Amino acid sequence: MFHRRVFLGAMAGLPMLAAASLAHAQLAPDAAKAFIDQSGQKLVSVVNSGASTSDKADQLRQLVDQIVAVDQVGDYVLGRYKGVATPDQHTQFLAEFHQLLSYNITYQIKAYTGIGFTVNGASAMGDDTIVDTTITRPNQPPVDVGWAVDQVDGSPKIVDVIVAGTSLRITTRNDYASVITSNGGQVSALLSAMQSQIDRIKSNQ
Amino acid sequence: MLKLIHLPANKAKSRRKQRRFTSIAAPASLILAGLLSACATPPPQSDTADYQAYVQQDDPIEPTNRVFYNVNDKIDRYAFKPIAKGYVAITNQTIRNHVGDFVTNIQEPGRLVYFMFGGKPRDAGTSLVRFMVNSTVGVGGIFDPATALGYPETDTDFGLTLAEWGVPAGPYIYLPVFGPSGARDIFSIPAQFFLTPVEVAPASEALRIFNYSETALHLVNTRAQFLDPIDQIQATALDPYATFRSLYRQERASQLQLIDQRDTPTIPDWYAPAH
Numbered sequence: 190m191f192h193r194r195v196f197l198g199a200m201a202g203l204p205m206l207a208a209a210s211l212a213h214a215q216l217a218p219d220a221a222k223a224f225i226d227q228s229g230q231k232l233v234s235v236v237n238s239g240a241s242t243s244d245k246a247d248q249l250r251q252l253v254d255q256i257v258a259v260d261q262v263g264d265y266v267l268g269r270y271k272g273v274a275t276p277d278q279h280t281q282f283l284a285e286f287h288q289l290l291s292y293n294i295t296y297q298i299k300a301y302t303g304i305g306f307t308v309n310g311a312s313a314m315g316d317d318t319i320v321d322t323t324i325t326r327p328n329q330p331p332v333d334v335g336w337a338v339d340q341v342d343g344s345p346k347i348v349d350v351i352v353a354g355t356s357l358r359i360t361t362r363n364d365y366a367s368v369i370t371s372n373g374g375q376v377s378a379l380l381s382a383m384q385s386q387i388d389r390i391k392s393n394q
Numbered sequence: 395m396l397k398l399i400h401l402p403a404n405k406a407k408s409r410r411k412q413r414r415f416t417s418i419a420a421p422a423s424l425i426l427a428g429l430l431s432a433c434a435t436p437p438p439q440s441d442t443a444d445y446q447a448y449v450q451q452d453d454p455i456e457p458t459n460r461v462f463y464n465v466n467d468k469i470d471r472y473a474f475k476p477i478a479k480g481y482v483a484i485t486n487q488t489i490r491n492h493v494g495d496f497v498t499n500i501q502e503p504g505r506l507v508y509f510m511f512g513g514k515p516r517d518a519g520t521s522l523v524r525f526m527v528n529s530t531v532g533v534g535g536i537f538d539p540a541t542a543l544g545y546p547e548t549d550t551d552f553g554l555t556l557a558e559w560g561v562p563a564g565p566y567i568y569l570p571v572f573g574p575s576g577a578r579d580i581f582s583i584p585a586q587f588f589l590t591p592v593e594v595a596p597a598s599e600a601l602r603i604f605n606y607s608e609t610a611l612h613l614v615n616t617r618a619q620f621l622d623p624i625d626q627i628q629a630t631a632l633d634p635y636a637t638f639r640s641l642y643r644q645e646r647a648s649q650l651q652l653i654d655q656r657d658t659p660t661i662p663d664w665y666a667p668a669h
Contacts, residue, residue, distance in 0.1 A: 269446060293630040297622055328487045354648020360640045366447045367636030374444035382632045
C-alpha cells in the first residue's frame, strides 16, 4: 500500500541537501519554469518521434548532457565518500556515473510514445528552484514530477528529480552508500559495481 | 466451530478475523524471532564515513531483512508480477482507476479514525466528506467526485498516527509478504485488519468472499500500477534492497509532510466577517 501514496513534490529530504549545494545565486522561478518547459518540449519531441529506439536513446543521452548538472549530482551522490576516494577514483566515478545516469534515465523512456508534458508551477526550495510538472502517457496514470533546477556555471541545470516525494539523488546516494558499506567502506567496490552495471546494460542493448 | 455458530454474528466474525490475522502473524513472529539474531555488524566508530552511513541506514537487522526481501522478490517475480501483467492486458487505465477509487473509498473510514487520533481535524473532515460523497454520488466509491469538489485523498495509517504522537520511525524492518516497514510502522498492519467498514457489517459468507476479493483486487491493482517503476529500479539500481529502503523512508516522510500541510484550517466563505 505504501507505493500508492500521492504524487506530490513534498520533498522531505531537500532541506538537508542545501548544505551540499555550491555557492550561487538562486534561479528565479520564472527562469526555472521556462528552462524546464523548453527541456520538456525537447524531451517530448525526441520520445514521440518516429525514430528507432536506439536513435532515441542516443538523442536522449545528448539531451541529458545538455540539461543535467551531471558532475554536481555525481558529487552529491558520492557524498561523504568523496573525501575517502582518491583523485583517480573520483575521476573514474564521475565518468562511470555520467554513463549510468544517461542509461538509467533513458532505460524505459526510449520505448515510450505519445507522452505529454505540462509545466504547472515553480517555487524556491532551499538553494534550488522546484518546477512541478505532469507527465502523461497513453493508458497510464499521469505522474507528477518535480525538477530541482540550479544555476551551474551561469546556466540553469537540473540537479534532482522528485516523484511522490522521493528524490532521485537521495535514493541513488543511499544505493551507492550501501554498496560501499557492504564492502568494508571501499570506494573501489562501488566503481567495480558501476562498471559491471554499465557492461551489463551495454550487452543487453 | 460449533461454538462459533452460537456466538452473535459480529463476535463470530471478529473471531474469524482474529484467527485469520493470527494465522499470518504467528508464523511470521516465529520466523522473525528465529532470525533476529542475524544482526548487521556496525563498522568501527573511528571509520567516520562508514559509521555515519551505518547510523543513517538504521537497519540493524539488515541480514535478516535481506533474506525476507529475497523471499518477497521471488514471490513477486513468479506470482504477483505475472498476475499484474495479465490484469493490465485485460483491463484499461479507466477500469484500473475505478478499482483504485473503490479500494480507496473503503479505507476512508479508517483514515478518518487515524486522523482523529492523530489530532488532524481538517484531514479527518476531508476523509469523512470523501467517504460520504464517494459512497453516494460516486456510486459506492467507484467514482471519485470528492476530489473534483476540492477534497483530495490524503493517505495515512496507524504508523503515521504514531508519528504524529512523536513516536520515532525506529529501525527499518522488512517483513515477509508485507514488505518494507519499521519498528513504528509495523503497528499499522494489525490496525488495518480491524479498522474497515467490513468489520461492522453483519457476518456472512458473501461478506467473507467480498473481503478476500477486495484484498486480492487491491493487491493486483496496486502491483499493476507499479510495473514499470519496479522494473526500472530492479534493472538500474546497484543494490535494489537499499534503493527500496531509501524510497520507503522518503515516502513516509513525504506523507507526514503532506498530512500536516493539508491540515491547515481555512475559514469557510459563509463565515467571512461582514465588512
